[in-house]
Amino acid sequence: MSSSQSPARLLLKMSVMSAMSTIAALSATSAFAQNPAQIVVAQPADIRSTNPGVNRDNTTDGVVLNIVEGLVGYHENGSVGPLLAKSINVSPDGLTYTFKLRTGVKFHNGDPMTSADVLWSWNRYMNPKTDWRCLSDFDGRSGTKVLSATVPDAQTFVLKIDKPSAIFLDNLARTDCAMAAVISKKSVKADGSWDKPIGTGPYKFDEWKRGEYVTLSAFADYQSPPGNKPDGYLGLKKPQIPQVKFLDVPDMSTSKAGLQSGAIDAGQITSSDVKELKANRNLNVIIPSEAGKNTLLMQTNDPVLKDERIRQAIALSLDMKQIVEAASEGLAHVNNSAIYDKSLFYSAEQKKGYVYNPTKAKLLLQQAGYRGQPIVIQANKRAHVPSYTVAVLSQAMMQAVGINAQIEVLEWATQLDRYNSGNYQMSSFTYSSRLDPALSYEQFSGNKTKQSRKVWDDPAAQKLIDQSFIESDTKKRQVLFDQLHNMLITKTPLILLYNVTDSWAIRKRVSGYTVWESKPLMWTSSLAR
Numbered sequence: 001m002s003s004s005q006s007p008a009r010l011l012l013k014m015s016v017m018s019a020m021s022t023i024a025a026l027s028a029t030s031a032f033a034q035n036p037a038q039i040v041v042a043q044p045a046d047i048r049s050t051n052p053g054v055n056r057d058n059t060t061d062g063v064v065l066n067i068v069e070g071l072v073g074y075h076e077n078g079s080v081g082p083l084l085a086k087s088i089n090v091s092p093d094g095l096t097y098t099f100k101l102r103t104g105v106k107f108h109n110g111d112p113m114t115s116a117d118v119l120w121s122w123n124r125y126m127n128p129k130t131d132w133r134c135l136s137d138f139d140g141r142s143g144t145k146v147l148s149a150t151v152p153d154a155q156t157f158v159l160k161i162d163k164p165s166a167i168f169l170d171n172l173a174r175t176d177c178a179m180a181a182v183i184s185k186k187s188v189k190a191d192g193s194w195d196k197p198i199g200t201g202p203y204k205f206d207e208w209k210r211g212e213y214v215t216l217s218a219f220a221d222y223q224s225p226p227g228n229k230p231d232g233y234l235g236l237k238k239p240q241i242p243q244v245k246f247l248d249v250p251d252m253s254t255s256k257a258g259l260q261s262g263a264i265d266a267g268q269i270t271s272s273d274v275k276e277l278k279a280n281r282n283l284n285v286i287i288p289s290e291a292g293k294n295t296l297l298m299q300t301n302d303p304v305l306k307d308e309r310i311r312q313a314i315a316l317s318l319d320m321k322q323i324v325e326a327a328s329e330g331l332a333h334v335n336n337s338a339i340y341d342k343s344l345f346y347s348a349e350q351k352k353g354y355v356y357n358p359t360k361a362k363l364l365l366q367q368a369g370y371r372g373q374p375i376v377i378q379a380n381k382r383a384h385v386p387s388y389t390v391a392v393l394s395q396a397m398m399q400a401v402g403i404n405a406q407i408e409v410l411e412w413a414t415q416l417d418r419y420n421s422g423n424y425q426m427s428s429f430t431y432s433s434r435l436d437p438a439l440s441y442e443q444f445s446g447n448k449t450k451q452s453r454k455v456w457d458d459p460a461a462q463k464l465i466d467q468s469f470i471e472s473d474t475k476k477r478q479v480l481f482d483q484l485h486n487m488l489i490t491k492t493p494l495i496l497l498y499n500v501t502d503s504w505a506i507r508k509r510v511s512g513y514t515v516w517e518s519k520p521l522m523w524t525s526s527l528a529r
Contacts, residue, residue: 037242039510039527041520042249042258042267046211051194052178053125053133058432061175062519063214063246065233067108068199070179071099071118071157072172073225073233076516077344078291078435080169081234083225084113084182084200085157094164094472099157105223107184108204115151121182122149122157134177143469144168166472170436175517179233202239202523214246216522230524232516240526241510252383259283259505266506266513266520270383271329277505284506287331290517291340291433291440292500294327294386296377296394297455300493301448302425304375309368311492314375314426315354316361317401323393324498327386332498337485338440340499344474345437349482353489361401374404379428380412387415390497391428422452430500433517437481438468444494456493 043063049055052068073083082088085099105113125132126139126146136142145162152158161168172180184198197205202224203216218239227235249255249267256273258264260280269277269285278285298305298314305311320334336353339346375398379391391407398405410418418424434440445465446454461484468480488496506513514524 036527038245039241039243039265039525040245040247040258040263041522042255042264043246044252044268045250046248047208047214047246049194050197050205050208052181052183052197052199053176054131054178054194056133056176056178058176058518061178063216064178064181064197065175065201065519066203066216066244066522067197067201067205068178068181068183069201069233070172070181071101072169073179074173074175074435074516075234076232077342078340079344080173083179083234084118088169090472095161097159097161097168099159101155101157102223102225103155105200106221107186107200108198108219109184109186110221111184111186113182113200114154115157116154117184118157118182119149119151120185122159122180124188125180132177134171134174134180137171137177144171164470164472166469166477167436167438170439173233174435175233175519202237203244206243212248216244216246218242230514230521233521237523239523241522244522256505259507262507264507265510266504268518269503269505271331271501271503273505274329274331274503280505282508284508286504286506286513286515287501288504288515288518289332289340289342289499289501291343291435293338293340293431293440294390294497294500295429295431295444296390296495296497297419297424297427297429297444298492298494299422299425300455300457301422304370304373305425307368308491309364310370312490313361313364313368313370313401314398314403315492315495316357316364317403318354318394318397318495319356320354320495320497321356323390323397326393327389328498328501331503332501335498336489336496338444338488338496339437339481339485340433340435340440343435343437345478345481347478347482350485352485354495358397358401365402370403372402372404374406375425376406376408377426377428378408378410378415378418378424380410380415382412385430387428387430394428420453422448422454433500435517437477438465441465441468441481441484456488456491458487458491458493461487461491 043059045059047060047063052064069083071085072080086102087100089098124130138146144165146159148160150158187198189195202222204219206215206217208214224237229236252270255267259267277283298311300306324332324334335341337350339350377391379387381388395405395407434443444455448454448457464480464484468477471477502518509528511526512524514521
């Protein structure tokens with residue numbers, strides 16, 4: 001091995017070469033003519049495991065959630081509804097959740113699903129040895145504690161919790177928790193160790209060749225939840241493509257080449273490639289947005305930025321429409337709200353934001369006694385986030401009103417460490433998705449002395465956030481979130497710019513291909529006849 005190549009770089013190079021070899025082999029052998037019932041979806045990395053909610057990442061979730069399902073799931077607008085449950089009853093005191101199960105649901109091995117399977121799955125998740133991603137959200141360490149799980153009959157499952165929670169069902173539906181998926185006991189070996197997922201989803205697990213691909217096949221006996229059209233993880237779910245191959249393609253230029261040659265049917269592309277691939281007569285391009293947030297964080301403990309007027313001046317100095325158009329290649333729009341624009345809670349109030357006003361920005365700087373102290377924006381150059389582009393554009397606009405803005409480019413790991421320790425003045429930072437608004441606000445709000453990574457430390461705001469975790473009435477929650485939004489715009493501890501957008505190209509032989517929160521929903525797709 002050359003001394004100039006680190007093991008990590010060599011491994012990446014080998015992965016790219018492997019993916020290119022696979023694509024070349026597919027093209028050379030006319031694979032699609034031989035197997036027209038299969039589609040190939042490019043994945044940016046190998047999955048981490050097939051164990052739902054255990055040793056996972058977003059790529060893993062995107063594959064596994066075609067195989068398994070939970071009692072509840074997300075609608076497209078981020079609200080939660082029944083999935084394997086047909087109804088959910090919450091007691092008047094908000095402490096008892098009774099799930100009536102749908103009838104006729106089968107596991108992929110043909111066994112019927114009953115409440116005994118739900119209880120077995122739940123107890124397995126709650127066992128610390130399982131190492132479930134979301135255990136702390138249900139054992140009391142991070143809030144709610146499940147006191148008991150019982151099965152009064154074969155079609156009923158009951159959970160009792162210690163205190164009312166507006167986000168209990170949301171936590172059950174979370175994709176990083178694998179929806180607390182109900183799986184067959186036969187998913188584990190005789191000694192209790194993991195074997196393979198036997199779920200109830202529209203696709204069943206076939207094969208995982210590590211570092212190369214995962215294949216799934218349509219489940220002929222799948223029972224769809226109610227609905228006449230797909231709706232996130234709910235609604236009509238009808239597996240129409242016999243087999244799906246998720247192919248590891250870590251390099252996006254390789255994925256692009258595969259899409260153009262026909263070796264790949266669907267894959268994520270860079271925003272800079274959208275225009276070119278839209279012009280390709282064999283491809284369709286979709287640009288789904290998600291609840292992730294591209295932001296500029298400001299350290300309110302900093303000697304300069306602790307002055308609210310300076311933070312407001314920075315916000316007013318930014319032509320955010322121009323920043324978003326440039327950073328997203330014209331694919332996104334400004335959203336200054338912590339709530340993403342497809343949410344049930346994205347009200348008219350949430351649409352209100354900052355107005356570009358450099359004159360007022362200069363006045364606020366003068367009133368604050370700003371004397372040209374440097375303000376450093378930390379950024380990274382990862383290809384799939386706009387961190388550096390946003391920082392460069394913001395720097396130029398801040399300098400135009402007299403702010404001594406500078407940029408510090410960091411490796412992502414270093415920037416993340418600085419974020420977690422609160423060691424920054426400003427940071428061009430992207431947050432991952434949080435669908436419920438309470439969770440979105442909690443992501444960046446809290447006591448800095450207890451958690452250094454928190455950005456907005458405001459007792460009045462925290463009181464409203466705490467209420468939103470308890471209040472379950474939708475209208476009352478909306479009032480809380482609208483109050484929080486107005487406070488956020490006034491205080492400006494961070495600037496929310498726009499929601500994360502992904503770009504995907506799909507061969508025209510595939511119709512109906514859908515991506516939700518960057519995860520492919522394979523049951524919406526069909527092959528052209």
